[in-house]
Amino acid sequence: GRPCWLIPPGSxxxxxxxxxxLPRRRARCRARSEAALHTLRRSRRxxxxxxxxxxxxxxxxxxxxxxxxxxxxxxxxxxxxxxTLRFAYNYIWALSETLxxxxxxxxxxxxxxxxxxxxxxxLSSPLSACASSPGSPTASEDYGYGSPESLLxxxxxxxxxxxxxxxRCPRADV
DNA sequence: TAGGCCATCTGGTCCT
DNA sequence: AGGACCAGATGGCCTA
Numbered sequence: 001g002r003p004c005w006l007i008p009p010g011s012x013x014x015x016x017x018x019x020x021x022l023p024r025r026r027a028r029c030r031a032r033s034e035a036a037l038h039t040l041r042r043s044r045r046x047x048x049x050x051x052x053x054x055x056x057x058x059x060x061x062x063x064x065x066x067x068x069x070x071x072x073x074x075x076x077x078x079x080x081x082x083x084t085l086r087f088a089y090n091y092i093w094a095l096s097e098t099l100x101x102x103x104x105x106x107x108x109x110x111x112x113x114x115x116x117x118x119x120x121x122x123l124s125s126p127l128s129a130c131a132s133s134p135g136s137p138t139a140s141e142d143y144g145y146g147s148p149e150s151l152l153x154x155x156x157x158x159x160x161x162x163x164x165x166x167x168r169c170p171r172a173d174v
Numbered sequence: 175t176a177g178g179c180c181a182t183c184t185g186g187t188c189c190t
Numbered sequence: 191a192g193g194a195c196c197a198g199a200t201g202g203c204c205t206a
Contacts, residue, residue, distance in 0.1 A: 047193095178204085182200085185196105187195085187196080188195080190192090
């Protein structure tokens with residue numbers, strides 16, 4: 001039947017011939033109802049935790065898929081989450097720039113998007129001899145790993161020079 | 175040992 | 191009401 005914690009307080013009928021036990025029975029019922037409420041909340045929490053865990057697993061799987069298409073050297077290097085996102089951002093920028101330059105060979109490279117750009121990290125990189133000064137995608141914040149190679153340098157890694165150089169330089173043959 | 179990264183739990187908020 | 195999403199807290203593991 002109906003759980004005791006759902007029965008309105010006033011509707012509990014006294015035990016036949018024992019009206020004096022009513023307060024005790026009410027207290028017992030209240031305790032039981034609190035326990036039931038606790039287990040109900042607990043089971044909801046456990047379910048919510050389970051969903052949250054799953055959600056994060058899916059998020060991590062997506063992040064792994066993203067890692068899978070980013071070039072890292074050595075190949076088995078695992079970028080951290082934040083590095084993966086920043087690197088992807090920069091990598092996409094680099095590829096877009098490559099495409100743009102390939103379509104318009106004589107065009108000058110894109111100007112830095114904002115004065116706050118971390119172009120310095122690009123220029124101070126080993127590839128700084130390149131003529132271009134691409135506006136780093138990490139526009140206004142100093143994330144430290146502003147460019148793909150500064151990120152990799154920070155992790156003692158390297159990128160295929162061609163890729164980045166081609167992405168950064170207005171080369172006609174790309 | 176301190177600091178960074180990560181997984182998990184948790185409570186709050188918003189949406190369906 | 192229940193699920194999704196989010197951010198803070200916490201503890202474990204690893205590395206310099």
